[in-house]
Amino acid sequence: MSDITAKPVAVQMVEITEHQAGQRIDNFLITFLKGVPKSRIYRIIRKGEVRVNRSRVKAEYRLQPGDQVRVPPVRVAEREVPAGPSPRLQQLLEQAVVYEDDSLLVIDKPAGLAVHGGSGVSLGLIESLRAARPNQPFLELVHRLDRETSGCLLVAKKRSALRHLQEEMRAGRVLKVYRALVCGRWPKGMKRVSAPLRKNELKSGERVVKVDGEGKPSVTHFSVIQRFDRHTLVEATLETGRTHQIRVHAQFVGCPLAGDDKYGDEDGNRQLKALGLKRMFLHAGKLGFVAPSGTKLQVESPLPEELARVLGQLG
Template sequence: MKINNPAVQVITISDDEAGQRIDNFLLARLKGVPKSMIYRIVRKGEVRVNKRRIKAEYKLAAGDLVRVPPVRIAEREVVPVSAKLDKVVALTNCILYEDDHLLILNKPSGTAVHGGSGLSFGVIEGLHALRPEARFLELVHRLDRDTSGVLLVAKKRSALRSLHEQLRMKGMQKDYLALVRGQWQSHCKVVQAPLLKNILHSGERIVRVSSEGKSSETRFKVEARYEFATLVKASPITGRTHQIRVHALHAGHPIAFDDRYGDREFDRQLLGTGLKRLFLHAAALHFEHPATGETVRIEAPMDGALRQCLQRLRRQTAQ
């Protein structure tokens, strides 16, 4: 255990850093510092911009001088991720596309997007090991640890701002493939159900449909039918935590091997297919390139476990 107690910093905001809120800037800058502490030092005026007090929602401008006070936190000794580790090297084979602005991965199931919560390794830590020269690598969106598929990472602050704006304006389309219990009814093309997130004492997030929750919408389309299951394409219009998983359950069709919202009997029916992971895969992402303005569509192939499961289900259904 070591104590991190840096000196006062005065940071000049670059063009690439402009436009973001001061609280988000500090969260990214002060890794490991709790959100509550970030908001406390802003509220007390210990963080200043151009020698003036500001609020957490203040948007930074190019040339702003940000005073960041010493922040004393206890942190665990972290062993640097070696680029020779199998998991890091494996990420190289997961890269679907890369240029000066973007890096797009086909994230494996079981890999977290960030280390933390007892995990020493995540996609971002792996990418920093693969790209030690990269000054900026930030997630544009997230995928649950057990969900595989397209994951978009920005390599420039300007790209992150552009892509976040597309998310806010619903200009980015995400298509997932999910294997669900039973026969999905063809007329059920949209699920609109407000979602409320609860965080348990253990830190686990559980989401449920509630009139007190945030409005949420997912569009569904049947892709293939099997004897006791359906493969559906799920396209979330909003981006709530666990949205597709909870909306599928709400429609009466939980997703295969979902350890929080699934059906154990359905999972047992699938044992003969060899499936042992959540069958939720981010199959495609459609957006506007932040630098060129061109339309980009990225598709991520399913892994061997998902393909084998569908092959065996097709054989069973054909018998």
């Protein structure tokens, strides 16, 4: 028996709140009409079926507080609502908050938890956090971390904070420092890797990033913290923030990340697994930024115990 049902269709009038204001009408509708193809959303905007304060608008129109948005009848096929996060996961996330004020919070993301649902993951960190805080009207990711990466993750509690922090990131004013264990001996003097990265999607839907002259400019700064016989502990500071940037730049240098099953070394990963490494050795240890209030903040997360134990085995 199919678990697909159809939402009843009817015209909806939505009044835009302060937290919803500032975003483009197309992005608002993509979120509001989950399950509707983007092509359909752009079509109803173009045809004038979507109205703001009784007037036609273009897709780039930015919503204002108090705007009355007419959403036309659109049939949405939806699946059964997945089960929510367990109380234990909600408690774990609350305990992982390392900094919070009125406009943002920094959470020490555990490894193995996706930052958002999708791609076979029904429930991610942001959905779980929203479930844990039902009275918080706005919670949005400022940036992302790979599922197997642990450490500092920024979440905005206001749309104005989201815009400010994302603009700071685009301008390169956010300090993002990671700790990583790489296979092999990191080349002496290799402190800056500048190699353009291009993102490709395989037929399976899997994303793969490669160094490509036609890719986007990408720069990572590396410094050696400790050398072992066949491994090196490094600190990586992002100058740009491309998908899988540290992982691909490390592979490009010839020292792939330990435990990386996409860009790593199979034999090296097997040896490290025997020493207790159960995931990719990459940790977002430090975030530095200017908050919307103008306050300069620097938040740190210590290396997780399971990664520290691996270093102890190597040392």
